[in-house]
Amino acid sequence: MKPAIALIVALWASTACADPLWQDDLNWLKTMVFASHQTDYSGVFVYRYGNHVETSHIIHVADNDGEHARLVGMDGPRREIVRSNDQVWCFIGDSKIKLDGRRNGRRFPAVLPEQLSLLNENYQIKQTEEGRVAGFHAHAVVFKPKDALRYAHRMWAHSDSGLLLKSEVLDERDRVIEQNSFIQLTIGGNNIDRSWIKADKPEAAKLSHTEHRGPEHHAELPANPSGWLADVPSGFRKVAEMRRSLRDKKEPATHLVFSDGLASISIFVEALEGGQDDRPGLTSQGAIQVYRKVSGDYMLTVVGEVPPRTAMQVADSVRLGGR
Amino acid sequence: MKQQISALMDGELYDDEAEALLDKLKRSPGTDGEWRTYHLIGDVLRQPDHTYSSIGTAMRERLQAEPTVLAPGRLAARNTRWFALSAAASVMALALVAWMSLQVGQEPPTQMVMHQQSVAARPASLSSNRGMSDYLMAHQEFSSGADVQGTASYIRTVAGQ
Incomplete structure (x- = not known):
């Protein structure tokens, strides 16, 4: 009797200690999300879609002031994104755009539990294989959608920290349409260059063209203030609604955001101005679709990491009602 | 003697003459060289696919005189392995190109x-x-x-x- 109990205890202990991170689906998913926000790292990653390949350098630091990240394109003209908590600066060539006000009061990690339950509802989450990415041992996780209205995702996370090392978006025929993968990575913040975190701000004066864009102040509005409605695939929930100013537009646009935990759909409604950019149609970049159409006196723009069919269906369903 | 051999080969001798000649050939060892030479000449003139000559014998004898070298066998084996490797590499390169064109050259649907x-x-x-x-x-x-x-x-x- 006693040896049997000892054996059971030993077995339990060995399985429990072997890989605690990968025991429970939601637990390691949580670890992955935490790692992407709380880990200090720097490295080089490759972004690929269609026949386009692009290499970027990334630094991510989490300190007492919060989260800071810097993304620098290594090819072509200057492209750089600096993010400090809610604020984002975007440098393209010699123009600088500042964006701020990311989801007031919905900051990480408060958003996490809700997002995880959404993810679990809409995707079949499964660990598949183990392998190596950028020299690190990684576990692969597949997010298989429950319908054809969204893409499947495959992610490789660092087995120890849960940091995402590689991610792929797959279409309904399991073809990779977009890939993000580290090719070099240093985890841990001891030797990371942090000079850009504060030194960056005065640089704005040197830039020829500076803009400030974002949601209008106190823009987080009650449930459905604009009256715009849309039919989104089941599993998507409205996570934000606001009015925001866009470049070259006189009137601010209404911006609705829906999420299924992994993919998001944005709907922009603007008054029709007849400018050069107001051409309807579908444009795409890897997993991202942008579909624009004219509806009455309005220009509708749907943006999302969803198949073209979904973006079009959503755009076709947008209507003003309920007021 | 040579003319007789030639005549025998051409079938121009009577039976008794032929038997006498064959007896003579058996008894004198030097004549079988001539016998072979005439056959070779005839074979070449008739242009068959395979011509017997003593070149093979000469070659065999020289080879037998050479010391036994084990290395050529190993060299040959390594060559086939290299060939196999490069064949595998080119198959892999093809697969890689195919995969890359599948991955990279593919327009999103x-x-x-x-x-x-x-x-x-x-x-x-x-x-x-x-x-x-x-x-x-x-x-x-x-x-x-x-x-x-x-x-x-x-x-x-x-x-x-």
Whole structure:
């Protein structure tokens, strides 16, 4: 009797200690999300879609002031994104755009539990294989959608920290349409260059063209203030609604955001101005679709990491009602 | 003697003459060389596929005189292995090219769907359309994928510009 109990205890202990991170689906998913926000790292990653390949350098630091990240394109003209908590600066060539006000009061990690339950509802989450990415041992996780209205995702996370090392978006025929993968990575913040975190701000004066864009102040509005409605695939929930100013537009646009935990759909409604950019149609970049159409006196723009069919269906369903 | 051999081969001797000649040939060992030479001449004149000559014998004798070398066998084996390796490499290269063209050269299936649905859609990429970056940025701020995928997903907003 006693040896049997000892054996059971030993077995339990060995399985429990072997890989605690990968025991429970939601637990390691949580670890992955935490790692992407709380880990200090720097490295080089490759972004690929269609026949386009692009290499970027990334630094991510989490300190007492919060989260800071810097993304620098290594090819072509200057492209750089600096993010400090809610604020984002975007440098393209010699123009600088500042964006701020990311989801007031919905900051990480408060958003996490809700997002995880959404993810679990809409995707079949499964660990598949183990392998190596950028020299690190990684576990692969597949997010298989429950319908054809969204893409499947495959992610490789660092087995120890849960940091995402590689991610792929797959279409309904399991073809990779977009890939993000580290090719070099240093985890841990001891030797990371942090000079850009504060030194960056005065640089704005040197830039020829500076803009400030974002949601209008106190823009987080009650449930459905604009009256715009849309039919989104089941599993998507409205996570934000606001009015925001866009470049070259006189009137601010209404911006609705829906999420299924992994993919998001944005709907922009603007008054029709007849400018050069107001051409309807579908444009795409890897997993991202942008579909624009004219509806009455309005220009509708749907943006999302969803198949073209979904973006079009959503755009076709947008209507003003309920007021 | 030589003429007799030639005549015998051409079948121009009577039976008794032929038997006498064959007896003579058996008894004198030097004549079988001539016998062989005449056969060779006849064979070459008739141009058969295979001609017997003593070259093979000479070669065999010289080979037998050479010391036994084990290395050539190993060399030959290594050559086939190299060949096998390079064959495997080229198969892999082909597979890689095929895979890459599959992965990289593949247009996203959006075009197909666009045609099916016959909308006023262009296969334009976002990067060629600067007006779109505003929408991408605004969308990215609220993208839930960014929570799982981290800051790297912001690359979508500036890619190709």
